Amino acid sequence: MFTYFTHRVLVMIPTLLVISVITFIIIQLPPGDYLSNQMAELIASGDRAAIEKLAFLRQEFGLDKPMLEQYAVWLGIWPGNNGFSGILQGNLGWSFEYNLPVGEVVGDRLFLSLVLNFTTMLFVYVVSFPIGVYTAVRQYSFGDHAMTFIGYIGLATPNFLLALILLFLAKKHFGVSIGGLMDEEYIDTDMSWGKFLSICEHMVVPVIVIGTSGTAGMIRRLRANLLDELQKQYVTTARAKGLKNYRLLLKYPLRMALNPFVADIGNLLPQMISGSAIVAVVMSLPTSGPMLVSALQSQDQYLAGSFLLFLAALTVVGMFVSDLALAALDPRIRLGSEASK
Amino acid sequence: MSEYRYPVKELVSDYIRAGSGVFVPLGLILFTDLLPLVTYIMVALILLFGIYGLRTMLRQATVITIDDIGARQEGPLGAIYDRRIRWSDMRDFRLRYYSTRRDGKGGWMQLLLRCRDGSDSRGPIRIDSILSDFEEIVHQVHDSALERGLSIDPTSATNLASLGIGDGDPAARPPDHPPDHPADPVLPS
Numbered sequence: 001m002f003t004y005f006t007h008r009v010l011v012m013i014p015t016l017l018v019i020s021v022i023t024f025i026i027i028q029l030p031p032g033d034y035l036s037n038q039m040a041e042l043i044a045s046g047d048r049a050a051i052e053k054l055a056f057l058r059q060e061f062g063l064d065k066p067m068l069e070q071y072a073v074w075l076g077i078w079p080g081n082n083g084f085s086g087i088l089q090g091n092l093g094w095s096f097e098y099n100l101p102v103g104e105v106v107g108d109r110l111f112l113s114l115v116l117n118f119t120t121m122l123f124v125y126v127v128s129f130p131i132g133v134y135t136a137v138r139q140y141s142f143g144d145h146a147m148t149f150i151g152y153i154g155l156a157t158p159n160f161l162l163a164l165i166l167l168f169l170a171k172k173h174f175g176v177s178i179g180g181l182m183d184e185e186y187i188d189t190d191m192s193w194g195k196f197l198s199i200c201e202h203m204v205v206p207v208i209v210i211g212t213s214g215t216a217g218m219i220r221r222l223r224a225n226l227l228d229e230l231q232k233q234y235v236t237t238a239r240a241k242g243l244k245n246y247r248l249l250l251k252y253p254l255r256m257a258l259n260p261f262v263a264d265i266g267n268l269l270p271q272m273i274s275g276s277a278i279v280a281v282v283m284s285l286p287t288s289g290p291m292l293v294s295a296l297q298s299q300d301q302y303l304a305g306s307f308l309l310f311l312a313a314l315t316v317v318g319m320f321v322s323d324l325a326l327a328a329l330d331p332r333i334r335l336g337s338e339a340s341k
Numbered sequence: 342m343s344e345y346r347y348p349v350k351e352l353v354s355d356y357i358r359a360g361s362g363v364f365v366p367l368g369l370i371l372f373t374d375l376l377p378l379v380t381y382i383m384v385a386l387i388l389l390f391g392i393y394g395l396r397t398m399l400r401q402a403t404v405i406t407i408d409d410i411g412a413r414q415e416g417p418l419g420a421i422y423d424r425r426i427r428w429s430d431m432r433d434f435r436l437r438y439y440s441t442r443r444d445g446k447g448g449w450m451q452l453l454l455r456c457r458d459g460s461d462s463r464g465p466i467r468i469d470s471i472l473s474d475f476e477e478i479v480h481q482v483h484d485s486a487l488e489r490g491l492s493i494d495p496t497s498a499t500n501l502a503s504l505g506i507g508d509g510d511p512a513a514r515p516p517d518h519p520p521d522h523p524a525d526p527v528l529p530s
Contacts, residue, residue, distance in 0.1 A: 003451070003469065004439040006393045009386070010358055011441045076373060088369065090376035256495070323441075331437035332496045333445070333503045 004327050012320050019312040024071045027301045027308070035063060035096060061094060074305065087309070093302025097295070102306050106291075107188075110310055112181055112199075113287040116210070117276060117314070119203060121268065123211040124218055129261075132222025133254065139227060147219065154216030160282045163209045167283065170205050181206070181285050206283055210276045214268050222261050229253035259330045265322035269315050342408040345478065347400045351471040355397040362390025405468060407481055412454055414466045423463075428485040430460035436479065436497040450500060452479055476504055483507065 035054050042050045058064055062073055062080055072078030074093060076086025085091045092102035135144040170176040180187075181202045186195040229235070230253050238248045277289030288307050295304035366383035369375060375383065399416055406413040411427035432455045440448025450470035456462035468478060483506050486493065493501070501507045 001439075002393075002396075003449075004441070006358065006362070006389060007439075007441050009389065010362060013386075076375075077369070084373045088373060088375050088379050090379075252495070327439055330496055331439055331451075332499045333438040333448075333450075 001328065004331075005324065008320060008323055008327075012316055015316055016313060019316065020075060020309055021071065023305055023308040023312065024067075024074065027296070027299070027304050028067055028070075030299060038096075057096075074302070087306070092306040095295075095300055095303040097298050097300040097303065102303050105303060106288075106306065109286055109288050109291060110307075112285075113276070113289070113310075114314065115199070116181070116203065116206060116285070116287055117269070120207045120211040120214070120276070121265070123207050124214040124268065127211075128215045128218035128222060132219045132261075133226060133249075135219065136223045136226035136230065136257075137249065151216040151219050154212040155220075157212070159209055159213065159279050162212060163205070163279050163282045166205045166209060176201060176205070180283075181287070187286075206276070206279060206285060209279050209283075218261065218264065218268075221264070222257060225257035225260055226253060229256045255329070259326065262325045262329055263322055265325070266315075266319035269318035342406060343474075343477070345405040345407070345472050345474055347403060347469075347472055349401060352397055352401055355400075356394065359390050359394030359397055363387050363394065400469075405466075405472060405478070407478055411462065412466055412478075412482070414468075424466045426454050426456045426462040426464045426466055427460070428489065430456045430462035431482075431485065431489065431491065432457045433491050433494075434482050434486055434497070435494065436500040438500050438503075450475070450479075450504075452482065454482065476506075479504060480506060 035058050039051060039054050042054065060081060062070055065073075069078060072086075073080035074086050076084055076088035076091070078084075078086075080086075086093075090103075092106065094100075095102050095105045098105045131147050135147050138144050182195060182198040183202075186192075186198050189195060232253075235248065235253060238252075239245075243251075276285075276287065277292065279285070280287045280289035281293070288311065292304060292307040292311075294300075295307065363386075366386045370380060370383050370387075399418070399422065403414060403416040403422075406415070409428075411425065411430070413426075414422070414424040416422040434455070435453040437451045437453065438448055439451065440446060442448070452468040452470075452475070454464060454466040454468075456464040468475065472478070479501070483493075483501060493507075498507060
């Protein structure tokens with residue numbers, strides 16, 4: 001397992017590097033940049049002072065340099081005008097749209113995105129695991145049919161629609177204010193107990209909205225896998241030997257059925273992150289999604305790049321955790337593949 | 342008695358991995374001014390790959406001996422590293438397969454031999470598939486396990502089948518040997 005861990009870490013580092021290159025290329029692909037777009041407008045209006053300032057900014061941020069050099073400076077592996085000052089040094093760059101360092105513009109958004117996605121993931125697993133096991137063990141019971149029905153509704157309902165319905169219900173029945181991830185009085189304040197409680201209260205609806213489809217899919221998958229395992233010969237043999245149902249379930253079938261459940265962490269993360277961006281727009285959540293969309297539209301390259309890199313890193317780490325869990329749970333050769341030796 | 346060693350040419354890629362894992366983060370720490378959090382991550386990587394490099398060196402000097410009595414692992418660190426498991430003391434063995442690729446190809450296997458608690462043997466012994474004649478060792482261990490009626494877990498049974506050993510059925514054991522733990526179910530693949 002140690003060898004696997006080190007090999008997997010070694011795979012993860014170049015993956016992140018390649019992602020950072022692709023991210024940088026994508027945000028550079030459209031012709032021009034934020035400053036050149038601004039300059040075109042200022043030339044049309046004849047504002048000489050502003051034009052000179054923009055030209056200074058172009059030089060200051062190295063936008064006149066080759067793309068490769070811009071990338072290396074942005075990452076922090078090549079000295080720019082201010083020495084080494086890139087992502088590896090904690091400098092996410094400058095947001096031209098907000099005229100502030102990206103770190104200040106982003107504020108709590110990255111952290112809140114992380115908390116929201118992590119909580120959603122926890123919700124998906126905590127809810128789907130017992131329901132998936134129950135529906136498989138009690139196949140065709142009333143509970144199974146009820147959960148299956150709810151699961152299909154979860155799969156079929158668009159997130160934004162569910163968001164609107166739940167927001168209305170939460171406001172009407174529980175008095176939770178609509179939109180945002182905290183009450184207005186806590187915005188731009190330091191973390192406090194009150195702010196924490198406010199975040200928890202506001203997070204209930206977004207977590208349910210973002211997590212519902214993932215939960216429904218996970219329940220179906222776990223149910224199908226477990227049913228498949230429960231019908232195998234060894235389960236019959238074990239029962240014939242007098243092994244108690246509960247012990248039998250935990251000892252082998254459940255462990256076998258968990259493989260796709262664990263492997264899905266890697267697939268679930270990107271789905272949730274992209275899904276949460278749309279929900280964040282609908283629910284006015286101060287997460288990375290809406291700001292990323294805005295940054296991409298205005299070609300605010302460092303802001304967009306920082307967000308994309310963060311989200312990609314989150315996904316890569318998720319895949320890493322998923323692969324490690326899978327290797328620990330079931331290090332079995334897959335059909336159609338062979339060991340190198 | 343047969344002796345097996347890790348071929349140097351198979352270990353070269355491990356040395357390259359260890360070297361790149363140590364020197365790239367070290368270069369970043371020395372030549373750039375990193376954020377403290379990033380520095381800690383780089384130090385952790387240096388430690389991880391440093392240990393990996395040392396382990397690779399240890400494996401290069403390791404000799405695995407298989408005979409009728411059992412399996413032995415001997416290396417440069419003497420009693421700290423040496424292991425010896427008699428077949429009669431073997432509790433179970435596990436054959437694991439690991440791959441970092443999405444399609445599961447290009448991976449490697451690891452054979453883990455464990456001895457019973459309280460026996461004279463000293464385990465566990467881990468043997469990777471880059472060892473010369475790995476399949477021959479797996480055959481011997483499998484035969485020895487069958488002779489003693491040891492249970493084989495489903496994962497090992499599938500991996501054994503991929504090497505052409507057994508039929509992937511963990512229940513494959515001589516009929517005159519009952520399972521070790523009567524409460525345990527006998528598993529197919």
